[in-house]
Structures are given as structure tokens and as C-alpha cells.
Amino acid sequence: MAYELHYWPGIQGRGEFVRLALEDAGVDYVDVARLSEADGGGEAALVNWMDFATPPPFAPPILRAKGHTIAQTANILEFIGRHHDLAPPDEDGRMWVNQLQLTLADLVAEVHDTHHPISSSTYYEDQKDAALARAKAFREERMPKYLGYFERILQGNGADGGGLAGAAITYADLSLFQVTRGLQYAFPKAMQALAPKIPGVLLLAEQVQRRRRIASYLKSERRVPFSEEGIFRHYPELDAN
Amino acid sequence: MAYELHYWPGIQGRGEFVRLALEDAGVDYVDVARLSEADGGGEAALVNWMDFATPPPFAPPILRAKGHTIAQTANILEFIGRHHDLAPPDEDGRMWVNQLQLTLADLVAEVHDTHHPISSSTYYEDQKDAALARAKAFREERMPKYLGYFERILQGNGADGGGLAGAAITYADLSLFQVTRGLQYAFPKAMQALAPKIPGVLLLAEQVQRRRRIASYLKSERRVPFSEEGIFRHYPELDAN
Numbered sequence: 001m002a003y004e005l006h007y008w009p010g011i012q013g014r015g016e017f018v019r020l021a022l023e024d025a026g027v028d029y030v031d032v033a034r035l036s037e038a039d040g041g042g043e044a045a046l047v048n049w050m051d052f053a054t055p056p057p058f059a060p061p062i063l064r065a066k067g068h069t070i071a072q073t074a075n076i077l078e079f080i081g082r083h084h085d086l087a088p089p090d091e092d093g094r095m096w097v098n099q100l101q102l103t104l105a106d107l108v109a110e111v112h113d114t115h116h117p118i119s120s121s122t123y124y125e126d127q128k129d130a131a132l133a134r135a136k137a138f139r140e141e142r143m144p145k146y147l148g149y150f151e152r153i154l155q156g157n158g159a160d161g162g163g164l165a166g167a168a169i170t171y172a173d174l175s176l177f178q179v180t181r182g183l184q185y186a187f188p189k190a191m192q193a194l195a196p197k198i199p200g201v202l203l204l205a206e207q208v209q210r211r212r213r214i215a216s217y218l219k220s221e222r223r224v225p226f227s228e229e230g231i232f233r234h235y236p237e238l239d240a241n
Numbered sequence: 242m243a244y245e246l247h248y249w250p251g252i253q254g255r256g257e258f259v260r261l262a263l264e265d266a267g268v269d270y271v272d273v274a275r276l277s278e279a280d281g282g283g284e285a286a287l288v289n290w291m292d293f294a295t296p297p298p299f300a301p302p303i304l305r306a307k308g309h310t311i312a313q314t315a316n317i318l319e320f321i322g323r324h325h326d327l328a329p330p331d332e333d334g335r336m337w338v339n340q341l342q343l344t345l346a347d348l349v350a351e352v353h354d355t356h357h358p359i360s361s362s363t364y365y366e367d368q369k370d371a372a373l374a375r376a377k378a379f380r381e382e383r384m385p386k387y388l389g390y391f392e393r394i395l396q397g398n399g400a401d402g403g404g405l406a407g408a409a410i411t412y413a414d415l416s417l418f419q420v421t422r423g424l425q426y427a428f429p430k431a432m433q434a435l436a437p438k439i440p441g442v443l444l445l446a447e448q449v450q451r452r453r454r455i456a457s458y459l460k461s462e463r464r465v466p467f468s469e470e471g472i473f474r475h476y477p478e479l480d481a482n
Contacts, residue, residue: 055340099296099313102316106350137363
């Protein structure tokens with residue numbers, strides 16, 4: 001039976017990390033909320049479905065797979081990695097990739113807060129002063145620190161075609177691709193300035209983008225475009241001058 | 242060989258979730274950075290140690306155990322849960338407890354940002370206006386939403402002595418205890434007002450606090466007190482009026 005991904009339609013969001021893993025693994029899945037409303041899609045149906053899902057999820061994304069109902073992005077990816085050969089089989093390798101993914105999750109939460117530092121339930125325009133200050137701190141301190149960390153790992157691995165956990169690509173590598181492209185979309189000037197310091201990260205993103213199934217996915221309508229509704233938003237005033 | 246916890250000395254922080262699990266499991270461990278400097282403790286030694294740890298951690302806490310070097314709180318707890326009977330043995334149970342822990346981690350990050358909504362590297366006093374706004378949104382929207390979610394789970398389990406994952410206490414229950422006590426410390430008025438809506442959460446916190454090893458730990462010097470240096474800070478102006 002096809003897996004079911006339950007995530008907000010219309011944005012990449014955290015669901016995109018799950019989509020990339022499912023696509024790269026060649027898994028048959030349905031992106032439920034993106035179906036027509038007649039077929040059970042849409043936001044209202046998603047919210048209603050969540051109220052009755054067991055065990056109860058706090059928020060999307062949620063994956064239904066092999067009889068399991070799994071929420072929290074890193075938790076879902078750990079499942080996909082284990083069942084679909086996107087993580088090392090040994091305990092150390094699995095913990096390492098999970099550790100990397102959790103660090104990426106922390107980074108993603110900080111990216112979100114560059115445009116919503118006060119509250120997710122009010123408009124960007126109503127928290128713009130705080131957003132300008134938070135985005136500056138993010139660009140100047142946090143983004144270089146996070147990407148420098150991943151660069152250091154890749155350099156330690158030779159950065160010659162291997163990923164964060166060695167020669168084989170894992171779900172954490174797919175997620176680092178998404179984060180890199182997202183940061184380039186949201187902060188093009190700051191990322192351009194940082195580029196000379198993160199060659200390994202940029203090379204890995206290229207390598208992931210060229211993987212056969214990922215390349216095909218990115219060209220398809222299944223890939224939601226970046227936009228100012230998602231986590232990675234391009235507000236020029238939040239980028240470097 | 243004793244496990245080694247590597248975490249900032251002087252604060253509970255995210256290290257506290259690991260301490261509670263190690264204490265409840267009765268594991269022999271050394272809280273390395275809290276040793277005297279002569280014995281290898283202190284912040285400087287921690288920072289230096291991290292630079293050479295393999296695989297490289299992004300930030301504390303880090304656990305050295307059975308030859309593994311593990312970072313990211315939820316990742317460390319998953320290891321402790323699996324090896325020390327603080328998580329269910331089956332796949333569904335393990336994923337559920339991990340999912341709960343990741344939701345608690347999201348909550349903890351939001352608590353931190355109530356007093357540091359702009360940047361972790363500048364003082365609270367220099368981001369107080371944003372903190373007032375963020376803390377209000379947290380108290381009025383996010384805190385009730387998160388705690389209401391855990392309440393709903395506990396009510397579904399009967400809330401009669403069982404935890405979030407059934408009768409047996411897991412590391413997620415220990416973490417919910419810490420979060421509850423932390424929120425009561427930071428936002429006493431808001432938590433007092435919320436109390437009638439979260440009887441199951443408050444009962445679980447009591448039950449965890451009475452566990453033999455936890456009770457003994459909380460009375461010991463190994464327990465760092467809450468303070469205005471940690472994640473849960475009591476700034477009266479950030480609490481309800």
C-alpha cells in the first residue's frame with residue numbers, strides 16, 4: 001500500500017524533508033493534502049484528519065507507512081532511513097545521522113524565526129522590526145556557525161563525493177541540500193558572501209540535485225516552489241546589504 | 242566504565258533532560274564539566290574537549306557511553322531509553338516516545354526564545370521589548386497549546402498513574418516533569434491560571450518527582466537549581482499580569 005504524507009498543501013515547509021527522502025528512495029506515496037478536495041485533499045481535511053490520528057500528532061508532517069502513524073520530521077526520516085536504505089545500518093551510524101538531522105532541524109527553526117521572531121500567528125509586517133534584528137544576528141552569527149559546522153564534517157570526509165556520514169548519501173544529506181537551496185533563496189547576498197567558506201556544502205548540494213530521482217522530482221509538479229509562505233522566504237530587507 | 246555527560250556547568254539547560262534519565266535509570270555517570278578545573282571541569286575544558294570529540298558535536302549536551310559519543314538531547318535520550326529500559330522495546334513505542342521528546346524539544350526552544358527572541362549572544366535587557374511581545378504570545382497561545390496536547394494524551398491513557406506512552410514511565414515523562422517545573426518557575430502566574438486545564442500533566446509531574454531515584458537526585462547537590470542563566474528564567478515582567 002502506498003505511504004501517505006499528510007502535510008500543509010501549498011508550501012514546502014518541513015514536509016519537504018520527508019518528500020525528498022521518499023522521492024530519493026523511490027517510495028510510492030500520496031501527498032494527501034495536495035489532492036483535490038473531492039479526493040480528501042485541502043487544509044480543512046488535514047486538520048480534521050489530525051484530530052483523529054492515533055497516536056495524536058502535534059503538527060504536520062505526518063507519515064502513514066506500514067501501519068505506523070509517525071510525526072516529527074526527524075522521527076519520520078529515521079523511519080524512512082532505516083526501512084529504505086537512507087541511513088547506515090549500524091547503531092553508531094544511525095545515531096550520527098539522527099544527530100545531524102536534529103541539528104538541521106534546529107537550524108530550520110531559526111530560519112523560520114528570522115521572519116517570525118515574535119509569533120507565528122501574526123503577520124510578518126507586524127513583527128518586522130524584530131525580524132530585521134533577528135535576521136541580522138542569524139546571517140552574521142548563526143548561519144555561518146551552522147554551515148561552517150557541516151563544512152567541517154564534509155572536509156573531514158574528504159568532500160569528494162561523500163556525504164555527511166561517509167560515501168553513501170543519507171537523508172541528512174538530502175536535508176542539507178534543501179537547507180542550502182532554501183538559504184540561497186532567502187538570503188542570496190549573504191550566501192554569496194559565505195560561499196568561499198563552504199565549498200563542500202555547495203558541492204554536496206550539487207551532487208544531491210543531480211541524483212536521478214531527485215533531479216526528476218525537482219522538475220515535476222510534485223515539487224512545491226519556494227515562496228513567501230514557507231520557512232525560507234525572500235524578503236530582501238532581511239538579507240545582507 | 243562510568244558514562245560521561247559533557248554539558249555547561251552552572252545551568253540545568255538541555256543537559257538536565259539527560260541528567261534526569263541517567264539518574265532515574267541508576268546509571269553511574271560523571272558530570273564532567275562540573276568537576277573542579279584540576280580534574281578537567283569548567284567551561285574552557287568543555288569547549289576544548291568539544292573541538293576534538295568524534296564525531297563532532299554542534300553543541301552540548303554530549304554523552305560518552307559504551308564507546309559512543311552522542312549529541313543532541315533527543316538522540317542521547319533515545320540511546321538511554323533503549324539501553325536502560327526508559328522506552329518501550331517495540332518499534333511503534335520507540336518512535337512514539339521519540340516523537341513526544343521532539344515535541345518537548347520544540348517547546349523548550351520556544352521557552353528559551355521568550356527571553357532571547359533576537360539573539361542568544363546579546364543580553365536579555367537589550368532585547369526586552371521583543372521578549373515582552375514573544376512571551377505574551379507564548380503564554381497565551383503556545384504554552385496552552387503544547388500542554389493541552391500532552392494533557393489530551395494523558396487523559397487518553399486514563400491519567401491514573403500511567404505516563405505518555407502507557408503504564409511504564411519513559412524518558413519523555415521525565416522530560417515533561419522538567420518542562421512543567423520549569424514553566425512553573427518561569428511563569429508562575431500563567432501556570433497557575435492554566436492549572437485547572439492540565440490536571441493530568443500536573444499529576445504526572447508529581448508522580449515523577451516522587452520516584453525514588455528522582456526524589457533523591459532533586460535533594461542532592463547534583464541538581465543545579467533553576468536560575469536566570471538557564472532556559473527557564475523567572476522575569477516577572479514576562480509572566481501574566
